[in-house]
Amino acid sequence: MSYDAVVVGSGPNGLAAGITLAQSGKRVLLLEARNQIGGGMRSAELTLPGYVHDVCSAIHPLAMASPFFANLRLENFGLEWIEPDFPLVHPMPDGTAAVMERDLVQSIRAFGDDGPRYQRLVEPFVQRANTLLPELLNPPWPLGDLRVLTRFAIKGLSSAVALLQKHFKSPAVQGMFAGMAAHSVKPLESRLTGAVGLLFCITAHASGWPLPRGGSHSIATALRALFESLGGEVQTDRPVSTFSDLPPCRAVLFDLAPRAVSRISEEQLPQSFKKKLERFQHGPGVFKVDWALDGPIPWTNADAGRAGTVHVGGSWEEIAESESAVWKGRISDRPFVLLAQQSLFDQTRAPDKKQTGWAYCHVPHQCDEDMTARIEAQIERFAPGFRDLILDRHVFSPSALEAYNANYIGGDITGGVISLQQLLARPALRLSPYTTPNEKIFICSASTPPGGGVHGMCGYHAARAALQRVLRD
Ligand SMILES: Cc1cc2nc3c(=O)[nH]c(=O)nc-3n(C[C@H](O)[C@H](O)[C@H](O)COP(=O)(O)OP(=O)(O)OC[C@H]3O[C@@H](n4cnc5c(N)ncnc54)[C@H](O)[C@@H]3O)c2cc1C
Numbered sequence: 415m416s417y418d419a420v421v422v423g424s425g426p427n428g429l430a431a432g433i434t435l436a437q438s439g440k441r442v443l444l445l446e447a448r449n450q451i452g453g454g455m456r457s458a459e460l461t462l463p464g465y466v467h468d469v470c471s472a473i474h475p476l477a478m479a480s481p482f483f484a485n486l487r488l489e490n491f492g493l494e495w496i497e498p499d500f501p502l503v504h505p506m507p508d509g510t511a512a513v514m515e516r517d518l519v520q521s522i523r524a525f526g527d528d529g530p531r532y533q534r535l536v537e538p539f540v541q542r543a544n545t546l547l548p549e550l551l552n553p554p555w556p557l558g559d560l561r562v563l564t565r566f567a568i569k570g571l572s573s574a575v576a577l578l579q580k581h582f583k584s585p586a587v588q589g590m591f592a593g594m595a596a597h598s599v600k601p602l603e604s605r606l607t608g609a610v611g612l613l614f615c616i617t618a619h620a621s622g623w624p625l626p627r628g629g630s631h632s633i634a635t636a637l638r639a640l641f642e643s644l645g646g647e648v649q650t651d652r653p654v655s656t657f658s659d660l661p662p663c664r665a666v667l668f669d670l671a672p673r674a675v676s677r678i679s680e681e682q683l684p685q686s687f688k689k690k691l692e693r694f695q696h697g698p699g700v701f702k703v704d705w706a707l708d709g710p711i712p713w714t715n716a717d718a719g720r721a722g723t724v725h726v727g728g729s730w731e732e733i734a735e736s737e738s739a740v741w742k743g744r745i746s747d748r749p750f751v752l753l754a755q756q757s758l759f760d761q762t763r764a765p766d767k768k769q770t771g772w773a774y775c776h777v778p779h780q781c782d783e784d785m786t787a788r789i790e791a792q793i794e795r796f797a798p799g800f801r802d803l804i805l806d807r808h809v810f811s812p813s814a815l816e817a818y819n820a821n822y823i824g825g826d827i828t829g830g831v832i833s834l835q836q837l838l839a840r841p842a843l844r845l846s847p848y849t850t851p852n853e854k855i856f857i858c859s860a861s862t863p864p865g866g867g868v869h870g871m872c873g874y875h876a877a878r879a880a881l882q883r884v885l886r887d
Pocket residue numbers: 422423424425426427428445446447448451452453454455469470471472473474475476477652653654655669670674700702774815818819820821822827828829858859860861865866867868869
């Protein structure tokens with residue numbers, strides 16, 4: 415049996431690559447190492463029976479903003495998005511909170527004296543989000559709306575700390591912006607963290623922060639159904655270790671970390687290029703906890719109980735200290751915790767009157783220190799009584815995450831450090847970053863532009879590169 419293309423790995427990017435190739439009439443085989451497809455989009459009963467946890471991704475602003483996803487009509491394949499009352503609430507230790515509403519005007523009102531300043535910073539981008547977000551997710555960043563892109567670049571090149579100090583005065587709004595920027599997994603004093611903070615604020619208003627009914631695996635199931643409806647073939651339990659594991663094909667697209675591509679490709683790639691792939695830098699890891707809970711988390715601030723995502727960390731100073739410690743190889747006693755409470759909005763996730771909780775914090779690369787007590791203590795600060803609700807928990811250390819999915823090297827969930835260099839040369843400096851010196855081999859994982867998250871754009875662009883290079887007929 416021979417194929418036009420074989421895609422190795424069934425994460426959002428592998429599936430996106432497969433779908434894009436199949437849409438062009440190509441015969442495509444998708445090989446997945448595990449017994450279930452989906453990569454970072456899997457859900458499972460990690461704790462007690464009846465409690466469905468998102469193993470990796472939970473909340474999907476990037477899927478909503480993705481031009482690739484926008485064209486798929488996945489609702490026809492069973493995907494249903496749920497919008498929580500608020501995309502995000504950022505509670506403070508004194509019981510106040512920055513309540514991020516989907517509606518920009520409501521958020522401006524909720525942010526009090528900082529409202530007009532927030533409006534000045536974010537509104538120009540939200541108004542042009544229809545062009546800005548696709549452009550940001552569409553490398554090599556075509557110069558569409560030059561004015562708004564330049565404005566975004568000027569603001570975004572600053573550090574998050576510079577932006578939040580310049581634009582906001584209230585500790586809750588400053589803390590909220592720091593939490594948004596911390597998705598970069600970088601010290602908040604470093605360049606580009608401003609861009610990540612802005613991006614997540616813009617998506618909260620422009621496209622929302624929804625969760626899929628049934629768990630993130632529903633996205634994978636819908637993508638697979640679409641892929642198969644186009645004639646694509648999926649084989650699970652098919653780990654690829656060497657090139658000889660692949661059936662005859664005209665192109666191979668690896669939804670894998672650069673180091674794995676180097677290892678698997680052996681003599682198919684020149685040593686000099688393999689060295690570049692091996693030098694690609696992976697950043698800090700995450701320590702993740704999932705809980706089966708006896709009831710909703712008892713937040714001191716009631717609005718936090720109406721948000722899909724709660725950023726638990728308080729002041730910007732505390733969050734910045736926690737993120738910077740991670741880069742210095744230290745653990746913060748008060749880690750910044752990113753928490754989702756899907757079952758509040760999706761009854762399929764837990765038995766009647768019970769709840770689930772999903773949270774992680776950043777830790778140094780490959781650091782396996784048990785963060786469970788510190789994460790739970792942080793939540794307890796903002797929700798006294800939380801610990802009493804815990805019926806069961808499941809934890810993922812960085813090495814457990816890497817054992818689960820070889821792409822999460824050292825627990826890095828973003829596919830590699832987001833730096834100026836690794837943004838332009840991701841994973842190596844080439845005119846088309848998805849190509850390699852072997853015209854048959856392509857890389858389509860989150861280690862290519864535009865990087866981590868469930869949006870499928872890396873896979874889409876890699877497939878376009880393969881179609882242009884070797885699958886033109
Ligand atoms: C804890 C956690 C929380 C996250 N939260 C969010 C979130 O809320 N929202 C969001 O947008 N993103 C989130 N992410 C990030 C997101 O999941 C990833 O950026 C995304 O899944 C990357 O997609 P990918 O297709 O590049 O690779 P992956 O999703 O990693 O898929 C790669 C696939 O390849 C398979 N594979 C690996 N090696 C081999 C091999 N040798 N042979 C065959 N198959 C192989 C793996 O099993 C996997 O299925 C989170 C990630 C984690 C871990």
